[in-house]
Amino acid sequence: MRVSVPCVLQVAYESRSHLRPSGLxxxxxxxxxxxxxxSFHVSADGQMQPVPFPSDALLGPGIPRHARQIHTLxxxxxxCAVTISTSTRHVYTGGKGCVKVWDISQPGSxxxxxxLDCLNRDxxxxxxxxxxxxxxxxxxxxxxxxxxxxxxxxxPRIKAELTSSAPACYALAISPDNKVCFSxxxxxxxxxxxxxxxxxxxxxxxxxxxxxxxDISNDGTKLWTGGLDNTVLKQQQHQGIIFSLGYCPTGEWxxxxxxxxxxxxxxxxxxxxxxxxxxxxxxxxxxxxxxxKWFVSTGKDNLLNAWRTPYGASIxxxxxxxxxxxxxxxxxxxxxxxxxxxxxxTVYEVVY
Numbered sequence: 001m002r003v004s005v006p007c008v009l010q011v012a013y014e015s016r017s018h019l020r021p022s023g024l025x026x027x028x029x030x031x032x033x034x035x036x037x038x039s040f041h042v043s044a045d046g047q048m049q050p051v052p053f054p055s056d057a058l059l060g061p062g063i064p065r066h067a068r069q070i071h072t073l074x075x076x077x078x079x080c081a082v083t084i085s086t087s088t089r090h091v092y093t094g095g096k097g098c099v100k101v102w103d104i105s106q107p108g109s110x111x112x113x114x115x116l117d118c119l120n121r122d123x124x125x126x127x128x129x130x131x132x133x134x135x136x137x138x139x140x141x142x143x144x145x146x147x148x149x150x151x152x153x154x155x156p157r158i159k160a161e162l163t164s165s166a167p168a169c170y171a172l173a174i175s176p177d178n179k180v181c182f183s184x185x186x187x188x189x190x191x192x193x194x195x196x197x198x199x200x201x202x203x204x205x206x207x208x209x210x211x212x213x214x215d216i217s218n219d220g221t222k223l224w225t226g227g228l229d230n231t232v233l234k235q236q237q238h239q240g241i242i243f244s245l246g247y248c249p250t251g252e253w254x255x256x257x258x259x260x261x262x263x264x265x266x267x268x269x270x271x272x273x274x275x276x277x278x279x280x281x282x283x284x285x286x287x288x289x290x291x292x293k294w295f296v297s298t299g300k301d302n303l304l305n306a307w308r309t310p311y312g313a314s315i316x317x318x319x320x321x322x323x324x325x326x327x328x329x330x331x332x333x334x335x336x337x338x339x340x341x342x343x344x345x346t347v348y349e350v351v352y
Contacts, residue, residue, distance in 0.1 A: 032104030079339030085166030094125025257283030298324035
């Protein structure tokens, strides 16, 4: 099988202390109660201006009104990874040593329907990805081995293990044709796996420190990774460690979550960007809705924020009881699932 690997460019960004803009507190259209400006457009020459939101920023088809919590999944360990199935029936939560599988199709209190023991008991799962048919789950974490699970059998079983030289995997991405898996490694390398033959295709040095997050464009031609070395794979100015990123499924926008508490939304072919200031601490995870019109970010500040693409009007917020480490959006954009330091996952229904 011939596997095509996207070309990746890397550029190091200046690492200088984050400067929160001052004196930019004018009320914005769409903001409530005279809330100070939190969304800024940054021009190519670095000029920051508050964004005047369009009248339809929070209205119109495909824009949520809010999200309500419908399930609490008591995993029992810190939940570092979550994913929801295409059918929206099953949620997978990755904690210490295992992934638990939950059926969310019925109301009421929840117990896991299965437990997939993937790593040593004391090692955390950091990423889990489902193939669209819901029959295969790929799991990575604080181990040199990725495990591939067959979910189509009556009892889920490991059907393959992929071992690299890196001691841990921080993030995974699957190519749109489901033939290739990309693994972000703690040594900074990006490893490319052939899922059909379960072989290592190649690996390339992406970062000088751990590669922390990854996403791939819908056509499979562009791959972005972010790293603990203050770099992200695109020529834009950044400051600080990159903890999360996501590529808009329908447009030329890349959203990046920063250690500095900022979310930055970058145009992939133009130098301008938006900088969003609502989180109060590290932005730990980020995910676009499949329609591309909005995205969510979560943080160490216990917040789940939903933003309008690309300019970042705040659609809704939810405050959880602990740091929100991971998130996913269902393929029909009707559900959000988050994983928390409070040893649980939360399922939200998106209300339009």
